Amino acid sequence: MAAQHPIILHHFPQSPFSEKVRLIFGLKNIAWTSVLISRIMPRPDLMPLTGGYRRTPVMQIGADIYCDTQCIIRELERRFPEPTLFPDGYRGLASATAMWTDKAFFQGTVNLIFGTLANKVPQEFIADREKLRGAKFDIAAMTAAIPQMRDQFRANVQWIEAQLADNRRWMCGDRASLCDINAYMNVWYIRAHLPDLDRMLAEFPATTAWEARMRAVGHATSTEMSTAAALEIATRASPQTAALADPRDPNGRKPGDQVEVMPDDYGKIGVRGEIVALSSQHIAIRRNDPRAGEVVVHFPRAGFLVLPA
Ligand SMILES: N[C@@H](CCC(=O)N[C@@H](CS)C(=O)NCC(=O)O)C(=O)O
Numbered sequence: 001m002a003a004q005h006p007i008i009l010h011h012f013p014q015s016p017f018s019e020k021v022r023l024i025f026g027l028k029n030i031a032w033t034s035v036l037i038s039r040i041m042p043r044p045d046l047m048p049l050t051g052g053y054r055r056t057p058v059m060q061i062g063a064d065i066y067c068d069t070q071c072i073i074r075e076l077e078r079r080f081p082e083p084t085l086f087p088d089g090y091r092g093l094a095s096a097t098a099m100w101t102d103k104a105f106f107q108g109t110v111n112l113i114f115g116t117l118a119n120k121v122p123q124e125f126i127a128d129r130e131k132l133r134g135a136k137f138d139i140a141a142m143t144a145a146i147p148q149m150r151d152q153f154r155a156n157v158q159w160i161e162a163q164l165a166d167n168r169r170w171m172c173g174d175r176a177s178l179c180d181i182n183a184y185m186n187v188w189y190i191r192a193h194l195p196d197l198d199r200m201l202a203e204f205p206a207t208t209a210w211e212a213r214m215r216a217v218g219h220a221t222s223t224e225m226s227t228a229a230a231l232e233i234a235t236r237a238s239p240q241t242a243a244l245a246d247p248r249d250p251n252g253r254k255p256g257d258q259v260e261v262m263p264d265d266y267g268k269i270g271v272r273g274e275i276v277a278l279s280s281q282h283i284a285i286r287r288n289d290p291r292a293g294e295v296v297v298h299f300p301r302a303g304f305l306v307l308p309a
Contacts, residue, residue, distance in 0.1 A: 005062035005237060006033040007076075008230050009222075010046055014039065016109075016189040017069050017102070018057040020181050024073060026217040027176055028080045034222040035060075035230045040128035045227035048291040049234055051271035053299075054132070055263065060230060062237035063295045064284075067271075068263070070098055070300035073178065074282065085178040094178040095281075099302065101182035103265075108152035109186045113193045115142030115149065133266045150200070156186070157204055164206035169213065176217065184214045231292060239296035241284050244277035251306075253278060258309040261285060261299045271297055272309045 009025075009032055011018035025032050037043050041054060049065045050058055059066040059075065066072045077085055086094050114121055118139055129137045142149075160183050163171045171179040191197050191211070201208045243255050253259070253275060260270035261283060273285030276296055283306060284298045 004240075005233065006225075007031075008033045008035055008060040008225065008233070009057055010035045010037050010049075010060065010227075010230065011057040012037055012039045014192065015056045016106070016185045016192075017055075019188050020069050020185050021057055021059065021072055021076075022219040023181055023184070023214070023217050024076055024085065025220040025222070027085070027181075028076065028083060029220050030076070030080055031220060032222045033225045033230075035225050035227055037227060040125055041131070043227070045231045048231060048289045049295060049297075051273065051287050051289065051295075051297055052269040053262075053267070053271050053297070054269060055267045060234060061240075063234045063239040063293065064241055064298065065234070065295055066298045068300050068304070069102070070095070070302065071282065071298050073181075074300070075298070083175065085176075085181070087172045087175050087177050090172040090177060090179065094172065094182075097179050097182045101185060105156045105183075105186050108149050108156065109189050111142045111145055112149035112153055113189065114139055115144075115146045116194055118143050134268070153186075153190070153200065157201070157207055160187075160210070161204040161207045164210055167206075170210070176214075180210070180214060184211070187211055188214075234292045234295055239276075239286065239294060241276050241296045241298070244279065246278045246280070248280075249278060253306065259283075259285060260307045260309045261297075262305050262307075264303055264305050268305075270307070271299075273297060 007030060009018065009021055037046055037056065046058065049060060050067060053067045057072065059072040066075050073085065121139060126137045126139065168174065170176045171183065245255055255275050257275045259275055260272045262268045262270045273287040275283065276286050277284040281301050282298065283301060284296050286294065286296050288294050
């Protein structure tokens, strides 16, 4: 089904989580609109859309705003089901890999990169990420931990290698899936920043060949748009999200309830609104913003807190 509004990705080129979504555009051959945002706060044209959620990327379709790659990917799969990211037999596991690749694997990757870049990391970036984490972005500690982080990276990559050991092309078989996208993000991030990835992958020939296949997926075709023009689209559009109750919600939440939603790990800024739709994997809340007008902001459930407002 063709979308009425363009598929807009608010992102920055160096963002590994954004790379996941760009590759899904490539795999599904989706034409998209690229809105480049600043790598650090402030993002004055984006906050009216998200209500304060400040992690990257964010997807916008008209006045519907999708936060977090779990939520973005779920919506892309719903709108563009073919080719699927969930081959038979892997539907649950493919989604669940994010809890490995985006958390433990990713934290090790971040520490390895920033510990190695050390004094090349700009002070404004460190200050911004300390605010995001609510904790010190301790580059000296990351540098000291490089030997440990190399061990962690190797152990995680060996799992990719083991998964590809029977000469399959992709982690779930003969078609690329969300498992590949999620795991690849970390390899892509190291490739972008560290000169010795080839040496680190030398003992992993299947992963080396898979990395080249992943890179060849590309990003499909995109057109550029300014942050102001994207905000203008939301202001003129109306949210398209249909009301959806969840009779099995374990806490009795229902459409109409006022809630506050935030990540449970970092960037814990609460976004307030009225529930429009909810399920085990998704919650959509309506907000009214002085600049964006009425918007519906969508979040995943795994890794997110929903609190009464
Ligand atoms: N769970 C989130 C994580 C996103 C994330 O941590 N992104 C990084 C950039 S790649 C970030 O938000 N950094 C801080 C920022 O951009 O404000 C997702 O899947 O989208």
